[in-house]
Amino acid sequence: MVMSLFGGVFVMMLLAYSLVPLFPFVYVLLRWRQAREGTTPDPRLGLKVALHYFATIGLHVMLAAAVAGIYSLVLDEPSTSEELLRVAAGLLVGGGIIYGVHRALLGRLTDAVGSGNVARAFAGLNVVLCGLIGMGALIASTVMLAEESIPEDAFKLAGVLMVVYLAGWAVQGRALIRMST
8 A cells, every 4th residue: 555655656756757848848948048148059958958857857766765765764564664665775776876977977078157057947847846746745734634534644645745845845946046146
């Protein structure tokens, strides 16, 4: 039950990334902005967008790992808790590798000066994604509080999602504000 509930959240996150064409959307938007400003087109724009896109996916896999890890600590069943902790460790390692490799490639293959618009665009997308998930979990938690009998496991999951993703929202929002000043 618990694994299927968490697995459903993780699958929904991956579907959102595969269904929402973030890569082409951001690329077209940034290319249009360059044309509108009359600046010389950046020949590495596609590379920058692709690397930021995969770093973003790595970041959200690590956030999902944090949710799984924290949720495993608040569960009452030791066998399910241990299984979920192992899933969290695997997600954290995999997401960390994806994030780390793509951030390192960004530093090596692109110029930091010309990456500002791309970095800001993806920081903004991360603010929106973390905010949507976190605020959805907040609303789910408050709705469950209003119910006659609160479903314990679902309430715990919503609470953990809320804490992790609203914290991610705050961190990404702060990074976006720093980039914009």
